[in-house]
Amino acid sequence: MNKHIVIVGGGYVGMYTALRLQRKLGKELRNRSVRITVIDPNSYMTYQPFLPEAAAGNLSPRHVVAPLRRVLPKATILNGMVTKxxxxxxxxxxxxxEGEPREIPYDLIVMAAGSISRTLPIPGLTDIGIGFKTVGEAIALRNRVLHQLDVAESTDDVEVRRRALTFVVVGAGFAGVEALAELEDMAKDSTRYYRNIKPSDVRWVLVEATNRVLPEVGPEMGKWTLEQLRERGIEVKLDTRLESATGGHVVLSDGTEFDAETLVWTAGVKPSPVVTEGDLPLDERGRIKTTTQLTVAGTKDAFAAGDLAGVPDVTNPGQYCAPNAQHAVRQAKVLGDNIVRTLHGQQLVEYRHKYVGSVAGLGLHQGVANVYGVKLRGLAAWFMHRTYHLSRVPTLNRKVRVVADWTLALFFKRETVSLGEMEHPRDEFRAAVASNRR
Incomplete structure (x- = not known):
């Protein structure tokens, strides 16, 4: 047996599948009868549920990512894009x-490239919009919020001040609500260090096209979350769409208009573009057509899971598994085992997982949860949120670092410094060069 397994994507599915294969194929990997190659643009896997806490300064950005080469020492890691x-x-x-494209042959392929933000042709969306799927976006958003507080503190222009202190979040699912809640909490906490900004001066607007927030936690907990957000002074606009944001002038479908410098787009995702660049079959939603055994339908030696795969939910006939971390991590376990079974000529098993519930953080000491039918809110839900996700963070190294960050936060106030210049580190040097030429 001399097999080469190529895994396209180093996120939840890609990394955990490779990790599973490392454990199950130790002998084969040592004698080189099996090789594993993981291809991803980044050299790390991002634990996305902790992005809101990284954006709010509760966690170091380095501690919400897992370096692939350290976690997967028996695999070859290639950084770049699969285009076909x-x-x-x-x-x-x-x-x-860097360098020229090349073709990489394989014996088995795993499609695990995940998803990208699903955007709409809204005028001006890119003028002030930013996504919330990567650690880079999370930290850039943190810097942007704190920078806007600096702008507001330093100007006498009422309109500039109002615009700087207005923040819009589009999408009331997990990503949108958790990002909004953590950033609002951080901004409110930061105002104590500004002489001319009160918490009430900062305006947060949540825009949602449907009639509910956090549908994942159920109607009752979603309604409680809505009440909590509004009690905090956050404007929640349901059954409302973003019409345009040209030049920072936000226009909503309910007729509301205002200026803002920051807009966070979390209104859904779509499969990675790589799914359309090849000969693997797609379903009606543009996902790779996948069986309950996590094989690509109608093909041999091809597997898929995660956000880009249409995986039938065997516990809910006619439905598909939701594109979330809970399914991705569990699918990776079955996927890895089924690859081993394929190599050994054994019968594959179905992916079957009963949805246990959902937890969401709403800022420091606030949360909402619906787990096994048990509904929690406030401090208890916040503690469950942290405990659950800590148990899912890959590697003991990262778990310890996350706990250390949380422990330090109990004794010291969070950092509220904008380091936006990190996004453009050469600007000051270029300005110095230009000045010396004059």
Missing amino acids: VDHANKKVTFVPG
């Missing part, structure tokens, strides 16, 4: 960060 999958000839086109 030619499964008929069992090869992918790989474009590295």
